[in-house]
Amino acid sequence: MSETAIPPVRLRADVLAVPPYRQGATPTEPGFKLSSNENPFDPLPGVREAIAAASEVNRYAAAAMPELRARIAGEFGVTLDHVHLAAGSVAILFQLVQAAAAAGDEYLFAWPSFEAYPSLGLANAATAVRVPLAERAEHDLDAMADAVTERTRVILLCTPNNPTGPTIRREDFDRFMARVPSDTLVILDEAYREFVTDPEAVRGEEVLGEHANLVVLRTFSKAYGLAGLRIGYAVGDPAILAAAATIGIPLSVTGIAEAAALASLAPEARAAHAGRIAELTARRDALAAALRALGLEVPEAQGNFVWIPEGEGEGRIDDTAALAARFAEAGTLVRPFPGLGVRISVGEAESVPVVVDIVRAHIGASLGASLGAALAQEGAL
Template sequence: MTPMTSPQPRPNVAEIPPYVAGKPPTVRPGMTSYKLSSNENPYPPLPGVVEAVQAGVAAMNRYPDMGAVALYEALAQRFGVPVEHLSVATGSVGLIYQLVQAFCDPGDEVVFAWRSFEAYPIAVTAAAATAVKVPVTADGRHDLDAMAAAITERTKVVLVCTPNNPTGPAVTQTELDGFLAKVPPHVLVVVDEAYVEFVRTSDPVDGLATYRGRDNVVLTRTFSKAYGLAGFRVGYAVAPAPIAAALRAVSLPFGVSTVAQAAAIASLERQDELLERVEALVAERARVVEGLRAAGWDVPEAQGNFVWFELGDRTLDFAAAADEAGIVVRPFAGEGARVSIGETEANDRLIAVAAAFAR
């Protein structure tokens, strides 16, 4: 055996796929450009949130409250759950990493739909676990029957992204109940609800009721989307006490900053204003989908704050056409493009680009 001449990371590290963030918009003279590539909330911070953050900035020489006591209490009160059933982290993506780390040994399997959230295979590979990707249906939905069939004795975690990012459809409560009935009790089911506030279906998932009825279900949610705190990185999990304790055990000390905790608490206190903004975005989503379908596009059901274009080999051409119009989208080469619901003018340009591209 040839001796190593330098430190070597674990073999799985070289296999970790890169996370591709949404690009910023191209600056075009005389034209306002819009970023529709990262599913960000186009609204500025809620009233009072900036003031709460500024108070936290004054203490930047001190470490954050590692126990996030005030944030846990606010979440517990808002959702009617015990504090010991909560865990906070740097966005819901941080919680996904922690869940795989806490529950998977190397080689254990994690089942999830594909295409789904880009960070799933990254988190799984980083933990030296094995990703089991189950194709979504032709209309971008989770194939829960196929996912249940994909569970083996090596499966430790199943990820259910609802609404599914980037394709858009949401799982119904009936579908989720039927799926959970097929999942062995020792397999952890993660219901990733990053876009839960935007769901408008006749049979929406009631994540809190679902977690209360089972010992193997955890919800992950974020303040990045509906609450507009993407730059502060704070999310939370709701889970039975043993699962929440495992998440807190593997969490990064002082991971959620003082200003992020302050912003999250202030946002929870302003639920009415938040819901008004969410309703406005949902109305814009409906307008965009109607415009796209009128232009001949068969877009999947959109239940997040984005729409999905199935484009195949034309994906990069579509992204280039959007860029020329002053909007940047998130292309997945060879598959399609996800476009966030943004400002009214940005959405109008998207409809126009799509109409021209379809012709």
């Protein structure tokens, strides 16, 4: 289906005005896919076995999934009715924004942040309000609190922030929550929580009990490497989550995803995952350090990705699209945000030197080009 095709029936003009989601291209050998913050590890053997054993696909899964919800609830010290599952945490984001914000209501988030946020309110014509990030690519929580109006129904906090990397600090979160009306839903989107190593970062399980208006979002897509199976969860007030379930399409979470998630939470799988996560965070820190050593202003990286800002002057990339094109020529995919920067996921160990080499070559080429231009301007060439 082409984006510009005229539909043969009457559809909403505001929906037609927005292009549908487009997945990036696939990498070519010997390149790497570093564009979707995926986990480079294959599923653990125990998880594979659980997937293979969940073979009753002629039946609908038992929608309540009590065993999995009880396991998650136990980790948060809450009862099972405080846990809601969906086919990916992005589905829960959608459900909650739909459940809370009607046409003309506002939902608020930092920008740049997760690319799905701006379209979450499209279906019900809620207004997306973006608050620019502060220095060091962090949430500007004071500006976000200032931006709350009578019409604000949902505030999305992404920590660590995709695509830029920094977390929200616990003390900043506490101050922010004290300014937010207690009847406004706040979603703490912790899709990358398992990769966080900063001890000062806010952690959903530590603050959930303090705020009835807070919902914590997590996913099995990233640290647990189950992106393709689509399963994520929310923890929070049962009445809020029941409203999300009302919006959600029933039976979207498959029994295969449930089995894989449960197997991922088994003690031996958790230990294996902890080892993988430690490897990935060490790799992330090494990649960020190598890019900083090239003179780039890479912000604090607390997810499974690093961010290179676009802009003029030292520490920035002058042309994100050109850098992404240079990667693509080498068969490697990264995620450009035109005018803002480029996000590079932490992938296979062998991808790290490839990334650093390509970025180094890009900086060298653009330095060469700007030096040439400056010399030409001075009439020296």
